[in-house]
Amino acid sequence: MAEGYVSKLWDFTRVSITQNNLQELKEIWEQWNDEVRQLCYSNYGDLPYLLDMKVDKHLFRALAQFWNLAYSCFTFGKVDLVPTIEEYMALLRCSRVQVDRIYSKVVNVPTFLRKLMNITGMSKQWVIARIKQKGDSRCIPWKNLKDLILVHLDAKKVDIFALSIYGMVVFPKALGHVDEAVTNLFDRLDKRVTPIPVILVETFRSLNACRRAREGRFI
Template sequence: MEKGFLDRVEDNTAVRTWSETTQREKYDSLAEGYVSELWDFTRISIGQNGLQELKEIWEQWNDEVRQLFYSNYGDLPYLLDIKVDKHLFHTLAQFWNPTYSCFTFGKVDLVPTIQKYMALLHCSKIQVNKAYLRAVNVPIFLKKLMNITGMSEQWFAARIKQKGDSKCIHWKNLKDLILAHPDMKKNVDVFALSIYGLVFFPKALGHVDEAVTDLFDRLDKRVTPVTVIFAETLGH
């Protein structure tokens, strides 16, 4: 039975094409008698970074350091305690409509919204009218990391690795910085960068991807990261 199911698994492009074709033929996912067949064509693979070390660092910090974090980055640490229910994701797959980008339960559509993501991420302190947009001329990954951490070019040059089509730095290197850096503000910055890299955009498990540093570097300009996080979620 399992082999028969896996034989029908398609990639995301094929799933979207199938969904759009079905949409044209049946006109609407809520048409009488419509039954989603998405579950037969896709497979969910859930990979997560281990967050225990991040949680331990947070628990060791005193109230003064935590308040410094809150004032700069909001309530993000609470995300470290959220449990991802893998069984729930498998169940929800059969209700996802990739054409409409919403969940359809019977005759009710549930659509993710920017407002819901803002509430989830506790981003109310960040100006919502300044959405993050990737700059045309983005400084190289190494330079971004130097600006964020204050470490030298030589230090990062020895630690940046190529993972697939992008450059990354291992979480262990960032952890060492958090534990040893004499500047507490830099420690807080690197901790926040790690949350963005390991929780929001876990492209390569155990690593922080170069695309994350550009978004993170722009946060001090009070842009909201919600739109790009929202788009990343729908894209996957």
């Protein structure tokens, strides 16, 4: 870092390190046998390892400090750095996804109700009773998904478990809930698309929004 460097981002960006409580997800993973875990690995790669990753609040503050809006990268002195798709692919390590098939939101997206019915295998009445409104978003509480994971005997419990990680760890919005936007991505994963570019784009978009608005919270 250049000596005497003063960031212009620090004054109007608040870095939130508030996290969902992941203990129940960890306990479910620990109780599964090798057969169920292997099914999860084959379908979703190393996604469960994200449950044990620690958030370094100092690292996030540094990233926010040195965000370069003009080039959408991190600038440290004269060195420009940006996470690469390859690095994120190595982190997730899922052989099921195809790197040339990138996630994009389809034109005719199924309703939130229909997506939850497909993912959970539950009835229309069951899903309707559990959809909640949180601010400007619709969600489903984690406690309802947890109950399904514990009672399902087939591969559906692995799908719901993976959905919970995407909603509670990768793209968290309302604490203790999985947001509707996450189900858009998750609903497309069975097409073997890779979510990696979306994760990168959301990171850059969040930083850019804070810089342009001169306020906001980096999620």
